[in-house]
Amino acid sequence: MADEKRIKEALEINSRWSGSADQLWARISPRLRPKGPWRQQRQFWLGTAAAALLILAFFLKAVQSPLPPPAEPEENPQLRSFSALPEEEALLRAPGETIEFTLQVFPAPEGQQLGPPLLAITRLEEDQEPFLVEEIILDLEILGEVSGEAASFTLALQAPGRAGFYHYRAQGSFQQDGIVYNLQGAMEVEVQED
């Protein structure tokens, strides 16, 4: 039988890397940072939108508030941290439990329309590519209350039935009374079975 030590040696001497870790890191690190204008970060699969059409169940509350429009990532020094990582601690929920998901709505800056308002739910597996679980077109009848100002809304959603780690992201544009609004929201949810 082949000697284990010699197998290790054979693999060791035939895999010496002459490349540069610095160069490789230079290729990786930009892809972990925010990518310029927020509207360029959309990663929705529009082809599945029709099949996933869902009327939003209800809004728990619609709070009129003088929230300023969120800053663009490149203008916000706090976003030097990596956008791919969760910005906050994941919300812990049991399967099927209610999740409160906050949306921010604000008049769209000139030329920054984001397409249809969509909510994408992505499952994150330890060793897999992120998997799109569901994509929902938001029915935003409630947005008659926006009245030209920034506002935040809390949606009541149901946690997935399967334990795991999920990323929720909503964004899109809509027009009302001649004003174009953008909406956005993101959160991480960890579903744990008892």
Next chain:
Amino acid sequence: MSPRENELIQRAKAGEEEALETIFRLHVEAAVRLAYLITRNWASAEDAVQEAFIQAFRSLASFREGRPFKPWFTKIVVNKSIRAKEQGPRPYQGEEPNPHRLFQPEKRALDKEGLQALFAAINSLDEGHRLPLLLKYFSGLTEAETGAALGLPVSTVKSRLYTARQRLKKQLEN
């Protein structure tokens, strides 16, 4: 997991770029070399490792602290490398290491010991037997970790390692 690695993971989860870069530097060389052993092409290996780090860092939120990072990351490297290999060999921009440069005294000595023949024999194994061998003897994973990385029961890993070593012996005897 060591306290230092645990701390690094926590900082990386919080989005600290310096922690991510430290994790990258701790694991990059072993990852590229493993990817090369799987793909047998340096460009594919570097691409696979690049994609593996990006996926790992993006999925870090789902990584449970307290577990060792290496087996988890190795599984991602293996998957990316297999995919890169399926896409075929690619030209390498850097200096291609040439294991056949026999004018090197070190290589001559090693060849006397038959290590190049052994390496050729390892590469002639089918992937089902070669991959467990690489993870066990190059990456230093346990048989349980190797099984987890390849989606195999430990008993299967043990059996494949045994069979692989037997086949290598037979090839080297011929």
